[in-house]
Amino acid sequence: MADRPKLTTTAGAPWPNNQDSISAGERGPLLMQDYQLIEKLAHQNRERIPERTVHAKGWGAHGVLKITGDISKYTKAKCLQPGAETPMLARFSTVAGELGAADHERDVRGFALKFYTEDGNWDLVGNNTPVFFVRDPIKFPDFIHTQKRHPRTHMRSPTAMWDFWSLSPESLHQVTILMSDRGLPISPMHMNGYGSHTYSFWNDAGERYWIKFHFKTQQGHKHYTNAEAEEIVGKTREGYQEALYNTIEGGDFPRWTMQVQIMPEADAEKTEYNPFDLTKVWPHADYPPIEVGYFELNKNPENYFAEIENAAFSPSNVVPGISWSPDKMLQARIFSYADAHRHRLGTHYESIPVNRPKCPVHHYHRDGEMNVYGGIISGNENAYYEPNSFSGAAEDRSAQEPPLRISGDATRYNHRTYDDYKQVRELFVNVLEDDEKVRLYGNIAGTWGDVPEVICERQLAEFKKVHPDYEAGVRAAWEKIKAEGGYKPNAAPVTDATPQITRGDAADGRPVTEAAE
Incomplete structure (x- = not known):
């Protein structure tokens, strides 16, 4: 004692x-x-603090990013120069589930990385998929509402999900990936990560390049079927946490290979697809992935709450040599993620140890929640404003990035003029194997147990636009469920069976609407 x-x-x-x-x-x-x-x-x-509205259930660990390739001609970022090693934190998560949800649910997985560089923190906040359900951020809150609980029943609503998706053709790419084998990885170590958005690099010469980030698992892809996942959830709701923690604790450190796709700035005006559209990928034949290095996770948190629950990742955190793009979803996330942290953790959330940069920090933010700096952040006690005459922190013009060279008239552009079927067709025809397609059909139809028939038919019409076999396969799986008595449509009336959705623009610039097929 x-x-x-x-x-x-x-x-x-x-x-x-x-x-x-x-x-x-x-x-x-x-x-x-x-x-x-x-x-x-x-x-x-x-x-308890407020849980994240999205990505509430998560698992994380510390590690290191090691650069083995040479992309120095594209970026001045010190953490991406040959031989650089940067401490980091990773957090994986589900999107829809609350803090107590089961780990093994079919869902997109968040893939958030924080790199503690000598020039400040760089956060790369993506998913385990290269695309997303929507391309315009004004639709993001609506989409998330469909993933959360019905305000009356307080239960998840497949009807809401498929109603939204069937009225949003841009979601087809992500829906197909989600309902494929890759929608249920067996653990965080057995899935890829993607920056998903288009970012940019810039170098000392003031040249900008558009970038896609990829993190390829070195553990190999492994996935569960719905039935296998249900059996696991019956035994443990913490399967991902157990797998990640025990793997690292046992000294078997997981790794991911870091790759980038690089597009010259001028190419953005030449591609047949919008390279800033989050529902699209860049074909590897056009922009081959370049290997940069790898990251390894090698240390579990000492305190999960302090180091993972308090972790705050935001696309607003970039460093010289790395920047953003006109990607509309990314532009909105630059604000919304940091604002979520200010609400959830406090005004000075970046002073919490896990979020605190490992380099010197100087700024003029004062007072408010979580102000625990304990020192003179401006560099001089008399310098609590800027500009000042007391040797307070001054701007560093060397960190000024080159200007964006893309411009246009400011208006509400109709984002549904794009082709939302071609890339999904290429995925369906050229990537998915026959047995994967069979599981895809069953995974989709299996969620339609109480979805009104008019919504299912509308979604089937969207699958048909991708490929007739896609529609036929899902329909056959659905008919089988019906024959077995597993289809009992929701009693909630569909008040508008043919809702109006914008499909394009007339010659005079006016929106053209037509009934959704």
């Missing part, structure tokens, strides 16, 4: 008895002066 640390109050005073409350006699009431009792109860009421 002599070697054990002494229990104290949060203010550091020794505490003599942590077993018994202070009361007025053995059978009398408690006393208000029992500060430690009140402190423990009050603290317990405040031990």
Whole structure:
């Protein structure tokens, strides 16, 4: 006992008895002066912070990024120069599930990386898929509503999901990937990661290149079927956490190969697809992936809450040599992610140790929640504003990136003028094997147990535009479920069976709407 640390109050005073409350006699009431009792109860009421609205359930670890290739002619980022090694944190997550959801659910997985570089933190916040369900951020809150609980039933609603997807053709690419084998990785170590968005590199010469980031698992792709995942969930809801933690704790450190696709700035005006469209990929034949290095996860957090739950990743965090693009979804996330952290963790969320840069930090932000700097952040106690005459932190013009050379008239562009079927067709025809297609059909139809028939038919019409076999396969799987009595449509009435959706623009610039097929 002599070697054990002494229990104290949060203010550091020794505490003599942590077993018994202070009361007025053995059978009398408690006393208000029992500060430690009140402190423990009050603290317990405040031990939870708001969970993330999206990506609430997650698993993470520390590691290192090692650069083995040479892309120095494209970027001045110090952390991407040959031989560079950068400490990092990774967090994987599901999208829809709450904090207590089961790990092994069919869902997109978040793939968030924080690199603690000598020029500040660089956050790359992507998914395990190279595309997403929507391309315009004004639709993102609506999409997330379909993934969360129905306001009346407080249950997940397949009807809401398929209603939204069937009215949003741009979702076909992501839906197909989600419902394929890759929608259920067996663990975080057995899936790829992607920056998903288009980012940019810039070099000392002021040249800009458009970039796609890829992180290819060195453990190999492994996936569960729905039936296999259901069996696992019946035994544990923490399968991903167990796999990641135990793998690293056992010294078997997982790795991912880092690759980039690089597009010259001027090429963005030449491609038949919009290279800034989050629902599209860049064909590898046109822009071959270049190997940059790898990252390894080699240390579990000492305290999950402090290091993973408090971790805040945001696309707003870039460093000189790495920047953004006109990708509309990325532009919105630059604001929304940092704002989510300010709400969830406090105004100065980046002063929390796991988010704190490992390089010197100087700025003029003051006061507010989580202001725990404990030092002179501006460089001088008299310099609490800028500009100033007291040698406070000054701007660094060498970090100024080159201007974006893309411009256009400011208006609400109709994003549904794009071809939302070609790349999905290429995935369906050229990538998916026959047995994968069979599982794809069954995975889709299996979610239609109570979805109104008009919505299912609308979605089938969208599959047919991709390829007749896609529609036929899903329809056959659906008919089989019907024959077995597994289809009982939702009683909720569909009040508008042919909702109007924008398909294109008339010659005079007016939107043209037509009934959704």
